[in-house]
Amino acid sequence: MNNVTNNPREKLACIFGRRSVRAYTNAQVDDDTLRLLLEAAMAAPSAVAKDPWRFVVVRRPSTLTEIASALPNGRFLAKAAAGIAVVGDIDAAHDRQLSYLLQDCSAAIENLLIAANILGLGACWLGVHPREDRIKRLREILSLPENIVPVAMISVGYPAERKEPRTRYTDRYVHHERW
Amino acid sequence: MNNVTNNPREKLACIFGRRSVRAYTNAQVDDDTLRLLLEAAMAAPSAVAKDPWRFVVVRRPSTLTEIASALPNGRFLAKAAAGIAVVGDIDAAHDRQLSYLLQDCSAAIENLLIAANILGLGACWLGVHPREDRIKRLREILSLPENIVPVAMISVGYPAERKEPRTRYTDRYVHHERW
Secondary structure, eight states: OOOOOSOHHHHTHHHHTOOBOOOBOSOOOOHHHHHHHHHHHTTSOOGGGOOOEEEEEEOOHHHHHHHHHHSTTOGGGGGSSEEEEEEEETTTSGGGOHHHHHHHHHHHHHHHHHHHHHTTOEEEEEEOTTOHHHHHHHHHHHTOOTTEEEEEEEEEEOBSSOOOOOOOOOGGGEEESBO | OOOOOSOHHHHTHHHHTOOBOOOBOSOOOOHHHHHHHHHHHTTSOOGGGOOOEEEEEEOOHHHHHHHHHHSTTOGGGGGSSEEEEEEEETTTSGGGOHHHHHHHHHHHHHHHHHHHHHTTOEEEEEEOTTOHHHHHHHHHHHTOOTTEEEEEEEEEEOBSSOOOOOOOOOGGGEEESOO
16 A cells, blocks of 8 residues: 555555455454544545435444344344445435435445555445345334435454455456447 | 555545546546556446446547537536546346446446546546436447446546545534434
């Protein structure tokens, strides 16, 4: 993570090094660090700057366990230091469009994940929307009002696994001038 | 952009410094740099790693002008060194769900925007989805097949305006343990 380099690819280490980390140590994540993650999330652009994103920070192990049980492949959330539910307020989204809400919340999530990587944390994006059963359970567990749409759950902790930087760049996904 | 700092907030400069840049110099952006932006985009996570994102890189001024005319508030795209249409293949998206397509493409876009900032470029996210008129025009101009959903247009160039780093962090958007 040393940006004092003239190699453009090395400058992007914070992006290529962001991997889905699902194993965490027992170390807690302090309030200042969680706050920085949220500052990074809310530095994302949003449609017409409506910032429809909202966040529920969960640290109570019993709640994390409950949410984990609602997310297939999300069992590891129970062992994370924190979970951040990223949700959107449909009444705040530009033109009340779900599309903008999803785009804006996803940009915020990606900022949060890159920030976590830069700060030496591990994190993983756990999908919630558009699965009706997961949306319903999140609403119940977190007491979300009707206008609040759960998008994803982000697990956060200090990494107990190490993954190599990478890109999944695929040449045939790139077109020039037209399709 | 010096990450050799012990200040956690300064380490996140690449995120807070990403601003919507709409004014560009006449300088061209070389192929290697555009390629790096796309490598960064495709380093984002996607639902079940389906990577439904696709990209159309546009450099021809006449095409940029045509696309700009289809995007309200997007006039400046005509003066950009390049435009990158970020589109999604609904047949490739997890469970063919538009929600995943939008989330995955948005994460890729945010990676691209942060990479542009790190590399000294300016970029701006121009909304396309869910506006039917914009979707239709993009489809026509770029000859997109039916299964390809235009999400956004990203303008890219060397910045002719400077904006200060910032976050739009808002304390009341953060809840703890439950809503």
